[in-house]
Amino acid sequence: MTPFESLGLQESLLTAISDLGFESPSEVQEKAIPILLEDETDLVALAQTGTGKTAAFGFPLLQKIDAQSRTTQGLILSPTRELCLQITNEMQLYSKYEKGVNIVAIYGGASITEQAKQIKRGAQIVVATPGRMKDMIQRGIVDITKIEYCILDEADEMLNMGFYEDIRDILSNTPDDKSTWLFSATMPKEVASIAKKFMHKPKEITVGTKNAGAVTVQHEYYLVGGRDRYAALKRLADANPGIFSVVFCRTKRDTQKIAEKLIEDGYNAGALHGDLSQNQRDLAMNAFRKKQIQLLIATDVAARGIDVDDVTHVINYQLPDEIETYTHRSGRTGRAGKSGISMVITTRSELRKIKAIEKKIRQDFIEKKIPTGIEICEIQLYHLASKIRDTNIDPDIEDYLPAIYDVLEGLDRDEIIKKMVSVEFTRFFRYYSNTRDLDEQKSSKGEKGQEERPKDGSVRYFINVGERDGYDWMSLKDFLRENLKLDKEDIYRVDTKDSFSFFNTDANLMPLILEAFQDFKVDGRFINVEVSKNPGRSGKGKKRDRRRGGRKDGGAPFNKKKKSSSRRKKGRNPGFF
Template sequence: MNKFEQLGLQAEIVNAVNDMGFEAPSEVQAQAIPILLDQETDLVALAQTGTGKTAAFGFPLIQKINVDSKQTQGLILSPTRELCLQIANELKNYSKYLKQLNVVAIYGGASISEQEKQIKRGAQIIVATPGRMKDMVGRRMIDISEIDYCVLDEADEMLNMGFYEDITDILSHTPKEKKTWLFSATMPKEVASIAKKFMSNPVEITVGSKNEGSKNVSHEYYISPGRDRYQALKRLADANPDIFSVIFCRTKRDTQKVAEKLIEDGYSAAAIHGDLSQNQRDLVMKSFRSRQIQMLVATDVAARGIDVDDITHVINYQLPDEIETYTHRSGRTGRAGKSGVSMVIVSKSEVRKIRSIEKIIKQSFEQKDIPSGEEICQVQLFHLANDIKETKINHEIDQFLPQLEEILEDFSKEELIKKFFSVEFTRFFNYYKDATDLNAKAQNDSFDDGGNSTRYFINVGAKDGFDWMSLKDFLKEHLDLGRDGVSRVDVKDSFSFFNTDTSEREKVLAAFENYQHDGRSINVEITKNSDGRSRGRGRKRGGGNKGGGRRSKAFSNKNSGGGRRSSRRSSSDNSSGGRRSNIKSSINRRKKKKS
């Protein structure tokens, strides 16, 4: 008997499973499927991204649907268009032998009237994004008043994207007696609130521990001075010639800049963020899935719904605002039973965040040195040698062998090997022969406020809606100091501290001269330590009250150390900088902005 059949699945679904090559259920499938088939119950399932959650709810849902009725019986809500389409396609594959079952995907960026027509033709299962679903329910284009089952997939992601009100509004149009199945990678308080409000005595299953990271993913961190972060990224890519990765940045601006720099340096890269049109996003993702793009630079919001099983590395170019978000980032690799690596590039002052993440994911990080130029040259040399070893001979070359042998007859075997590899090796060697030791620079990157760094007091803090990352973003944009111009941000309740290079001192003080927020003066002054007890005699400003590439071919670009140029550039970033007229609302908008 088939292992899926042992779970109680009907023959039509088992046959489809066999066609797809599934051999054994994953842990979440083995736990969830029997419960959902045997019981009419609400369910909360906590499992990491890539563990097979779609089949865990998809198989039972399909089996419970009455295919003889065209009435909508099941609703699945998912955070992004990409994931919505993916779930719908998977359900269609699972139900290929149930010809009467109709699954319709509802999402923004497509014709709403066409989607309405599909619904009216009969859709027993609707897969939808919250925004479009709420719109169509509000227009009475969809009737979900008699559904039997509602699935909230990637519930934490939907809530992180600001869909709480949309979800509660949608669920208010569904019958109370329906069964709700909630699937999530983490269990923040917002998800618990949804479960408490809309579910009755749910069965809870957990694969691993709550918020725990995947066992298939190893975690590494590399300490780099902020100004060398991009160079560190390049070296990590160069030291892993077969890399197929997602690189995470926190802002659209940084995402676009990093992608553009990688492209300029010869890597096959692209950016995906909220300023891209849906068509641009589709083109980028199509190229990534086909491996035409090997380094995808993404914001957290834009990356939601990326479901590619063969990603080898996740690189955290910057740590996320919320520690729990790291779980989702690292879950993009190590999928479908394969191993993966999650790398983090941090400054000295950010190492404390690594310790916090370790506690959440219940796994340890290994600190590693940034690869040296010599190490990279060696890795690339032997990677090329292995590529040559595995290359199949094209015998069309046989006709040219006599002439080739004549040209090369004066060279020994050893000389030929040296010459052959030097054609490519020299490019990397020339790039890295005088390369700086980034690890030594990181160790010498001082924490002291003296010397080349100045520490400041500013009279805004947590009460104004800031955490350390959002305040850093605000300061970088307002001061126009660049990506790593602001460091050591420490947010207190009603005031904060931050550092810049001492050379920027006059610029910082001048930038906040007579600067006001909602009629309140913002005060910045030089201080000497972070507890606020002995601030220096810096100038007070504003009179306010205190306290208030990857390359698919090695060695192909002389300037970058290798790489094949991508033929596609992502669209320019339209993220705005400058002053914020309303600090708190600006931060909230960032957190809630949909991709």
């Protein structure tokens, strides 16, 4: 018996699950599905975004409805158009083998006439945003007086967006004896009020700790001066070449301004906010999903429809006013079992907010330093080398090679490598080599579980394994701790890149670290650790011993768009990630 079979799902749904490649249920699915299948009950399920909630209510709903009846039996309310469409698409995939099941999406920004036609054909399940749903009820287009199941998805988000009155009016048109399933990431008093008013003795399940942040997300903050936020944002992007991030701003104006500045500076960025037309929002989201945009600058309201599993970082350009909003922001990364990082760019006056968020999400923030220009250059150099190594050779280049060999005649291998790397690296190095340190000094808060570590008391190391080898910041930290026989707090500032990583220890552990990784192998491969070559923060470096398996290449490719030299302004960021 497969893990999904043990939950009590019927064969047609299990076949669809197999087609989708699902191997085992997530925690919320494991807890919710048996309850919803066994009983006609109300349910409150608290789980972070990205934990598989759609399947947790979708599969039981599909198993319970009568596909032979054309009456609307299930209503799913969601906060945004994007999420409404996503739920509809997922439900259609789940119902692949459910003959006669029709699922219709109702949302603003699209033809109400066309949506009315789809409803008239018969829809057992309607997925809707509250505003459009209320409008269609008032026009007599949708009849929900006979529904048996009502699902409130992302309930806290809907209430945060001001939909309380709409939800109350919609639910007042539904039967009292229906089953109501409420799914939410947090349980603020407004959600509790909805549960109390419209639900009868609901069962409750909680994945993780109530209102806590996801354990797969590492929370970091960077203390800067107020005028340095934008410069800090660019450095964080440059120090993480594989970044695929949502950057949150408080206002639509800031969102648009930051996106425009990033695009002007050569970054793959885009904006998502309420002043954009629906078509513009769709274009931005499609480009983001295809990773044509690496930095999506968004307001909280506009970002509520983002459901992308591969987001590596969430960057809080500004902290939100409400703590619950931070929980939703950070929930955009670390999804589907993957790890993620939530970064906060903050000023000294906002440190109290950091402490309040820590208390709410029950997780500590790690204080980190904005990377120096030299640190960024070091990271980018490794990535450039990796790009060269991993580039597939185009067979069409063969015709041009004789001429190229003539041009390069007289240069030995080392000279060619140095010149090739210098073509890209020199302008990047020139941009950052004389830039100042952006960090606000002497913060009152230390790193996770640590006293504040002075600069000369910490050593930063390079290690030639990274995400390509299956490590993220959590698993690499565990790997180092287990092999070095150290406590969890002894290793900090773990930053994983594509094919290499960095980590820190206190200076007194340096002899132990370097000795432990002399001729150290994993599955026959040498794992090389050395002091990072950064005199500003990491101490004096040493030459890499290639005979012991030290890396000759580096990390992942540059991913920034390049601008032509004619358009590049003097002093502008060179346009690398």
